[in-house]
Amino acid sequence: MALSNARRFSVLLVVVLVVALVATGFSTPSADAAKQVFRKQPAVQKGKVLVKKQLLLHQWKEAKQDQRFRPMMNRADKHPANAQTVENEALFQGQIDFFTVHQHAFQTDGGMVHVELSPSDGSVGYMIVPMDPDDDNVYYDGDNLPAGAYGLVVFGGSETSVDYSVKLTGIPFTYISQKLPQWNVTSPDKSFYRMNKSDQKLTVKASTDAPMAVLFVNDDEPLELNNPQDVQQDVYLQLGFNTMSLMALNHDGSALWKGFHVIKPGLKRMGGKDRFEVSANISKEISYRFFRPSTVVLARGDVFTDALSGVPLAVALEGAPILLTNTNGLPTAIKEEIKRLAPERAVILGGTGSISTSVETQLKQLGIQDVERISGSDRFAVSAAVSSKVAEIGSDTAIVVSGTVFSDALSSSSVAGWGGIPILLTLKDQLPASIKTFIAKNPQIENFIIVGGPGTVSDQVKAQLLQARPGASVERIGGADRYEVGVNVIHYFGLPPFALTFARGDLFTDALSGAPLAAYMGAPILLTPSTKLDPKVQRYLDVNEGNTDVVYIFGGPASVSDQVAKQLYGYIP
Known part of the structure; x- marks a missing residue:
C-alpha cells in the first residue's frame, strides 16, 4: 500500500490552524531540528496546497451538483465564442494566498493541454475542472481535454500574497475570461476570525460584483445568497474550528473564493453510550470539521x-478515522x-x-x-x-x-x-x-x-x-x-x-x-x-x-x- 502524494501530505491538514495561529500572534515551537521534524517547510507548503485542492474539489462538486446552480453552469458551457479571442495560448496572472482562490474560465475545441506554472516551488497549485455538472474529471499538464468549457482553478499555500502566472498552450481557445469577480467582505473582518465566547451566531456581511454568490460552511449544503450585492447572512457555527468560504461566480464560469477559518470558542464533549458510539461520533466530527475520507481504519x-x-497511518490516509470494532x-x-x-x-x-x-x-x-x-x-x-x-x-x-x-x-x-x-x-x-x-x-x-x-x-x-x-x-x-x-x-x-x-x-x-x-x-x-x-x-x-x-x-x-x-x-x- 504505497501512499500517494496526496496521502503523504494529508497529515498537514492541521497546518491550516498553524498558519492561522502564526498570523494571529500565537507562538510556534522553536526550530530545533529533532523537535521540529513534523514541521519541515517544503512538506508544509505542499501539504497546504493539497489540502486546499481537496477542499475545493469537494465544494466545486457540491455546487455543480446542486440543481439551483446548474443553470449558471450550463450557461457557462453555452457561452458564445468570441472570434476576437481565438488563441492557441492563454496567460492567466494574479495574486493569491491561502484564503483566496481564483477560477479563470475558458472554452476550447479540445486537445492536449500544456501548463506552465510559476512559481513552481509547490507554494501554488492548479487544476482544470469541467463546467459540465456531470463531469467530475480533473485535468493537468499533458492531459487531453475534450471540447467544452473549463475553469482553471489556482490556489496557494502561503498566508501572504504570492504573484502567480499560469500559461496554457497546445489547445485552441474559443473563449477566455477577461475578468474575475471581486469580493468586499466586512464581516468577518479577518481571514482567521475568533468569535466571542458568548456569541451564538456570526453575521456574514459582504458584497460582490458577480451575479451569483454561494456560501460554504464546513460540510453543510452550499447556500445560495439571494442578494450578492448586499450579503447579510446569519451563520450558526459549531464550537471550535469552522471553515467558511464565499464563492462569487460570473456568467462565464469565472469565480473567486474568499475563505475564512472561524473559531467559536468553547468546549465540546465527544460522548456516547459505549466506546463504539464514541468512536462513531468522533468520526462524524472529523468528517464535519475537515472533509469526508475515502478510507476508514478499523482496530x-x-x-x-x-x-x-x-494513528499516524490513519492521518496519512486522507483524514481517515479510527473506528473501533x-x-x-x-x-x-x-x-x-x-x-x-x-x-x-x-x-x-x-x-x-x-x-x-x-x-x-x-x-x-x-x-x-x-x-x-x-x-x-x-x-x-x-x-x-x-x-x-x-x-x-x-x-x-x-x-x-x-x-x-x-x-x-x-x-x-x-x-x-x-x-x-x-x-x-x-x-x-x-x-x-x-x-x-x-x-x-x-x-x-x-x-x-x-x-x-x-x-x-x-x-x-x-x-x-x-x-x-x-x-x-x-x-x-x-x-x-x-x-x-x-x-x-x-x-x-x-x-x-x-x-x-x-x-x-x-x-x-x-x-x-x-x-x-x-x-x-x-x-x-x-x-x-x-x-x-x-x-x-x-x-x-x-x-x-x-x-x-x-x-x-x-x-x-x-x-x-x-x-x-x-x-x-x-x-x-
Whole structure:
C-alpha cells in the first residue's frame, strides 16, 4: 500500500490552524531540528496546497451538483465564442494566498493541454475542472481535454500574497475570461476570525460584483445568497474550528473564493453510550470539521496497541478515522457510521485473532470491496508493519513507547499523527526483533524519542536503539506519572495551547478514536482523572490561562466528569 502524494501530505491538514495561529500572534515551537521534524517547510507548503485542492474539489462538486446552480453552469458551457479571442495560448496572472482562490474560465475545441506554472516551488497549485455538472474529471499538464468549457482553478499555500502566472498552450481557445469577480467582505473582518465566547451566531456581511454568490460552511449544503450585492447572512457555527468560504461566480464560469477559518470558542464533549458510539461520533466530527475520507481504519476496541500504532497511518490516509470494532462483528454504531461515510476502502489493523474475517465480510456487504489487513505475529510485529507504511511519509524520527502500558502512547499519539512519525512499541527491557528489523530497513530514521520513564521503557532499550542505529539521537520524555508525561510532551514539542483535548487517564478506549481528531487539530491529548484535574495538568492550564480557545473531551461524564468539564470551560476566555 504505497501512499500517494496526496496521502503523504494529508497529515498537514492541521497546518491550516498553524498558519492561522502564526498570523494571529500565537507562538510556534522553536526550530530545533529533532523537535521540529513534523514541521519541515517544503512538506508544509505542499501539504497546504493539497489540502486546499481537496477542499475545493469537494465544494466545486457540491455546487455543480446542486440543481439551483446548474443553470449558471450550463450557461457557462453555452457561452458564445468570441472570434476576437481565438488563441492557441492563454496567460492567466494574479495574486493569491491561502484564503483566496481564483477560477479563470475558458472554452476550447479540445486537445492536449500544456501548463506552465510559476512559481513552481509547490507554494501554488492548479487544476482544470469541467463546467459540465456531470463531469467530475480533473485535468493537468499533458492531459487531453475534450471540447467544452473549463475553469482553471489556482490556489496557494502561503498566508501572504504570492504573484502567480499560469500559461496554457497546445489547445485552441474559443473563449477566455477577461475578468474575475471581486469580493468586499466586512464581516468577518479577518481571514482567521475568533468569535466571542458568548456569541451564538456570526453575521456574514459582504458584497460582490458577480451575479451569483454561494456560501460554504464546513460540510453543510452550499447556500445560495439571494442578494450578492448586499450579503447579510446569519451563520450558526459549531464550537471550535469552522471553515467558511464565499464563492462569487460570473456568467462565464469565472469565480473567486474568499475563505475564512472561524473559531467559536468553547468546549465540546465527544460522548456516547459505549466506546463504539464514541468512536462513531468522533468520526462524524472529523468528517464535519475537515472533509469526508475515502478510507476508514478499523482496530479492535478492547486492546490499545493496534489502534495507537495506527494513528499516524490513519492521518496519512486522507483524514481517515479510527473506528473501533469487536473481534467477531461490527457494532451497530460503527455499521451506521460506515454507511454514512460510504468509504471506498478499509484498512484493518491486526490479525484475524484481533479482528476476524467475519468483519471483512461485513465490510464488503456494506459496499467496501477494497479491504486491506495489516497484521503480524504479535502487537510488536503489527506496530512494525504499520510503521513501515507510515515511514513512506519520510520522517527521520520515530516515537518509542511501551507496548504494555497505554498511557504514554496516548500522550504522544496526536503528535505522531500530526508529523507522520511512526510509533514503535517495545517491551520494557527488550527491543522486540520485529522493531529491530524495522529500524534496519529504514535508515532514514536517525532520531528516537522514548515517551515514558524508565519504569515503562528502560535504559536498556535506549542502549539497544543505539546499537540498532549507531550515532542516532535518542531522547526521553518522562515524568513522575502519566499526567506529567502528557504535559512534558507538550513542552518538548512546543505545542501551542490553542486547542486541547482530554481523555480519562486510566482508560484507553475513548482516546483511541480521539487521537486522529486531535492530530488534525494540532492538539495534544492530556490525560485526567475522572473526577478532578491532576495538579500538574492544572498548573499547565494556569500558566497558559487565556490562550486556549477549543477544548474537546473524549468520552461521556462517566469517563470525564461534568465537574472537570466545568473547570476546563473556565480556562477558555
